[in-house]
Amino acid sequence: MGAQQEPENNHHLVTSEDQDHPANLIPSLCAKFWNLGWVTGTGGGCSIRDGDLVYIAPSGVQKELMKASDLYVLSLQQQQPDLKNRTYVRSPPHGKPSQCTPLFLAAFTRRGAGCCIHTHSQWAVLVTLLLEAQGSGSDKVFEINNIEQIKGFGRGFQKSGNLGYHDTLRIPVIENTAHEEDLTEFLEEAMDKHPDTYAVLVRRHGVYVWGDNVHKAKTMCESLDYLFQLAVQMKHLGIPWLSDIPETLPRAKADIK
Numbered sequence: 001m002g003a004q005q006e007p008e009n010n011h012h013l014v015t016s017e018d019q020d021h022p023a024n025l026i027p028s029l030c031a032k033f034w035n036l037g038w039v040t041g042t043g044g045g046c047s048i049r050d051g052d053l054v055y056i057a058p059s060g061v062q063k064e065l066m067k068a069s070d071l072y073v074l075s076l077q078q079q080q081p082d083l084k085n086r087t088y089v090r091s092p093p094h095g096k097p098s099q100c101t102p103l104f105l106a107a108f109t110r111r112g113a114g115c116c117i118h119t120h121s122q123w124a125v126l127v128t129l130l131l132e133a134q135g136s137g138s139d140k141v142f143e144i145n146n147i148e149q150i151k152g153f154g155r156g157f158q159k160s161g162n163l164g165y166h167d168t169l170r171i172p173v174i175e176n177t178a179h180e181e182d183l184t185e186f187l188e189e190a191m192d193k194h195p196d197t198y199a200v201l202v203r204r205h206g207v208y209v210w211g212d213n214v215h216k217a218k219t220m221c222e223s224l225d226y227l228f229q230l231a232v233q234m235k236h237l238g239i240p241w242l243s244d245i246p247e248t249l250p251r252a253k254a255d256i257k
C-alpha cells in the first residue's frame, strides 16, 4: 500500500520541544522497548493517536534509532472510509510507513485507543507456541487468573475500573500471515469476538496491545509481558495458568463493620 504524499509536507507536526509530544514519544518509547527485546531487528513498533492525527513509524527501520523527523502523520478524517489507499499529511522524504499501520488504525478507529504497541517479545511468541502444542481449540485464547499483575488491566471497552485478582484475563490468539497487513481482518475479527480485550496475540509472531492513552497501553503491555514470562515459567514447572483459589483473602479493614 503506497503512501500518497500531500503536496504540503507539514514538518511542524513532528517538531516540538515537548518530550510528551507523540512525535518525540514514539522514538523514546521504542528505544525503551528495544531494551526489553520488544522491537528487535526492526520488528514491532508503536503508534500514537492525538485527536484526529495518527503518528506512525517508518517500515523496516531500527525502531530504537528512529527520530521524530522520520515519522509519518495521518489524519483519520481525511481517509477513505475503508482506510485503504491511505494518504498522509506528513511524510519523511524516503521510505514507507510501517506495515503495522492498518492494525494500529483498527485499535484507534474500533476502540478509540490513543496508543497501540506491537511487540515481538519472545515471551509472547512462546505463549502462542505453548498454546499451539496444547492444541484442541485452547490454542485460540490465552487465559490466566489469580495473579496480582492481572489487576494492571482495564475491565474492557467503555467499562470503568480494572480486572480484580480473581478475574480471568483472556487474550485471543490469531494465526500469523505472510504479510503484516493481512493480519488486519483477523485482528478485527478477534476484537469483535472479544469486545473487552486490550490485546491480541499473533501466533509465532508477537502481540498487539492498545489503551486509551500511552500510559495505559504501556502499562498493560508491560503487565502482559510479565504474565507471558510468568506463564512460560509456570508451564515449565508444571503449574497450571488457571487455578481455583477460593476467596480466602483477609477482608480489608474498611469492609469490617
Ligand SMILES: CSC[C@@H](O)[C@@H](O)C(=O)COP(=O)(O)O
Pocket (backbone or CB within 6 Å): 041, 042, 043, 044, 045, 057, 058, 059, 060, 061, 097, 098, 099, 100, 118, 180
Ligand atoms: C523483522 S521484520 C518484522 C515485520 O515484518 C513486522 O512484523 C513488524 O512488526 C514491523 O514492521 P514495520 O513495517 O517495520 O513496522
Ligand SMILES: [Zn+2]
Pocket (backbone or CB within 6 Å): 043, 044, 118, 120, 180, 205, 206
Ligand atoms: Zn510484527
